Amino acid sequence: MATTMHLCGVKTPCLGFSRRALHGQPLWFLQQLNFSVSVASVSALSRTMKNSFRRGILRVNCEGGKIDVLERSETKNQCYDGAANELTCVMKFGGSSVASAERMREVADLILSFPEERPVIVLSAMGKTTNKLLLAGEKAVSCGISNVSDIDELTFLKELHLRTVDELGVDRSTISTHLEELEQLLKGIAMMKELTLRTKDYLVSFGECMSTRIFAAYLNKIGVKARQYDAFDIGFITTDDFTNADILEATYPAVAKRLHGDWISDPAFPIVTGFLGKGWRSCAVTTLGRGGSDLTATTIGKALGLREIQVWKDVDGVLTCDPNIYSGAEPVPYLTFEEAAELAYFGAQVLHPQSMRPAREGDIPVRVKNSYNPNAPGTLITRARDMSKVCRIRLFRNKNHYCLENFKQPKLIHFQFQAVLTSIVLKRNVTMLDIVSTRMLGQFGFLAKVFSIFEDLGISVDVVATSEVSISLTLDPSKLWSRELIQQELDHVVEELEKIAVVNLLQHRSIISLIGNVQRSSLILEKVFRVLRTNGVNVQMISQGASKVNISLIVNDSEAEQCVRALHSTFFESGLSELVWECGSENGSVSKMSMEC
Ligand SMILES: Nc1ncnc2c1ncn2[C@@H]1O[C@H](COP(=O)(O)OP(=O)(O)O)[C@@H](O)[C@H]1O
Numbered sequence: 001m002a003t004t005m006h007l008c009g010v011k012t013p014c015l016g017f018s019r020r021a022l023h024g025q026p027l028w029f030l031q032q033l034n035f036s037v038s039v040a041s042v043s044a045l046s047r048t049m050k051n052s053f054r055r056g057i058l059r060v061n062c063e064g065g066k067i068d069v070l071e072r073s074e075t076k077n078q079c080y081d082g083a084a085n086e087l088t089c090v091m092k093f094g095g096s097s098v099a100s101a102e103r104m105r106e107v108a109d110l111i112l113s114f115p116e117e118r119p120v121i122v123l124s125a126m127g128k129t130t131n132k133l134l135l136a137g138e139k140a141v142s143c144g145i146s147n148v149s150d151i152d153e154l155t156f157l158k159e160l161h162l163r164t165v166d167e168l169g170v171d172r173s174t175i176s177t178h179l180e181e182l183e184q185l186l187k188g189i190a191m192m193k194e195l196t197l198r199t200k201d202y203l204v205s206f207g208e209c210m211s212t213r214i215f216a217a218y219l220n221k222i223g224v225k226a227r228q229y230d231a232f233d234i235g236f237i238t239t240d241d242f243t244n245a246d247i248l249e250a251t252y253p254a255v256a257k258r259l260h261g262d263w264i265s266d267p268a269f270p271i272v273t274g275f276l277g278k279g280w281r282s283c284a285v286t287t288l289g290r291g292g293s294d295l296t297a298t299t300i301g302k303a304l305g306l307r308e309i310q311v312w313k314d315v316d317g318v319l320t321c322d323p324n325i326y327s328g329a330e331p332v333p334y335l336t337f338e339e340a341a342e343l344a345y346f347g348a349q350v351l352h353p354q355s356m357r358p359a360r361e362g363d364i365p366v367r368v369k370n371s372y373n374p375n376a377p378g379t380l381i382t383r384a385r386d387m388s389k390v391c392r393i394r395l396f397r398n399k400n401h402y403c404l405e406n407f408k409q410p411k412l413i414h415f416q417f418q419a420v421l422t423s424i425v426l427k428r429n430v431t432m433l434d435i436v437s438t439r440m441l442g443q444f445g446f447l448a449k450v451f452s453i454f455e456d457l458g459i460s461v462d463v464v465a466t467s468e469v470s471i472s473l474t475l476d477p478s479k480l481w482s483r484e485l486i487q488q489e490l491d492h493v494v495e496e497l498e499k500i501a502v503v504n505l506l507q508h509r510s511i512i513s514l515i516g517n518v519q520r521s522s523l524i525l526e527k528v529f530r531v532l533r534t535n536g537v538n539v540q541m542i543s544q545g546a547s548k549v550n551i552s553l554i555v556n557d558s559e560a561e562q563c564v565r566a567l568h569s570t571f572f573e574s575g576l577s578e579l580v581w582e583c584g585s586e587n588g589s590v591s592k593m594s595m596e597c
């Protein structure tokens, strides 16, 4: 009978599984199971399923026209039980989402397309404004005061912001003071002939200060009540580490008090500058590191205990790898906070490395969405990714076949797709140190001595592999040191280490991080080494962190992109995943099986 969904794959390995498997999509699984159904009906099946997914029910049309309803179970939206008129979520829009007047209009429409939400809106600077401001600052250092007005980047930024206010029909006075002050600041830099980290932060703050003012004015113009906030004025208290400041605990109650208080007394959508804070000692403007608006968003989410934090990007969510390395990268539907944090820390530009911390502490789901393609489901980041909830199907057993029809013994089967990997991340230009003790085996305290040197020099280490007498580790100079100091700092580190060890400094290395189910590390490593050997690449160091979601490999910079593409093809395009299923009668014994496929 054609309606039967034969689960022949239960006994025999299935071939040619689609990459959707990796993300635990029931759709994929049923397509695979349904291989006894014709190709035409498989695609009809997928369309029906896709639409049904949105409604929370999975209806399967099989060849014979019979319809079965499968129970769909996925991460449920948590129910917001705050007061009916309280702020509900954070919506953060990055530079690409607010790059022009047209994009700002689209973002406004997007926000208004969620009438049930009362969002706090966090904005980055328009487009590439931050880069342009930094470049303008560097030029100002050497161009002389009289030439500041002619700096190309300043002209560009003035035109961009004035054109945007004009096109949106808001008053130029919204930003004219900021544009004047920006030019004054650049003249000051030209006069001083120096650009300190503190001044850099003040300089780039103009980007967010202007984008939020323009957007708030536009919302008010179209009749949506909005109020602009500079983060440094509403309680974002940070360390004084200019260009890379950390948010201090005092921020949470202060921000909650201000935003909540204003909302209760006079409701208006808060439009908050991303990326910025106020140093607790200096009281000067600080920034949270490049891409820091994500962290602003999650901090607000935690401070107000909101239902969800949405970060709207220019890609369909977190992807299986950097789309600039491989354009076929696919969205990852679910991640845990831990996986997302590793991924961000190890170089995925899509999220700020620290941004998961407040969300994890507040247990607030983060949704990464595409402002250019709002209908794409995006990536949902939560505390746990319960793969067993992916697909639960009531099936009936007929000898060795399972089917949707009632033959004899009912069985409830839980299918889990234990995705082997969720994504591959590349961090370039890292420095590696091979440190070998000059003492004999059996000497204790070697590791402690090495790490105390790093502690004394205030240098943090990324990836480590050790034996009793040797350590290999990587450093990330771009994050830790100002550019001018790199070589000097490195020489100093080596000099200190050479007092106790033989040191080999290796530069231009890349860390390839494999984020996913590290419990399957044997399977992952078997595949990885096969791929790398085929590509003639030697791994120089390997490390599996305690987080259990990351395996890191060190290779030469020059080979890294080729490796990522080859690994992506193996893990995501040939459908490598592990299928685990449990079956048994509803009240009887349960047996568990698994299969690499
Ligand atoms: N694994 C990844 N998933 C998604 N995007 C990635 C990944 N790695 C790098 N990217 C890059 O990150 C960009 C989005 O991050 P970002 O530019 O900071 O967004 P926004 O400015 O909108 O906040 C994407 O356009 C993409 O080029």
Ligand SMILES: N[C@@H](CC(=O)OP(=O)(O)O)C(=O)O
Pocket: 093, 094, 095, 096, 124, 125, 130, 131, 207, 274, 275, 289, 290, 291, 292, 293, 294
């Ligand atoms: N404008 C800042 C902060 C930021 O978060 O930007 P974006 O969201 O566009 O990555 C930067 O460029 O770093």
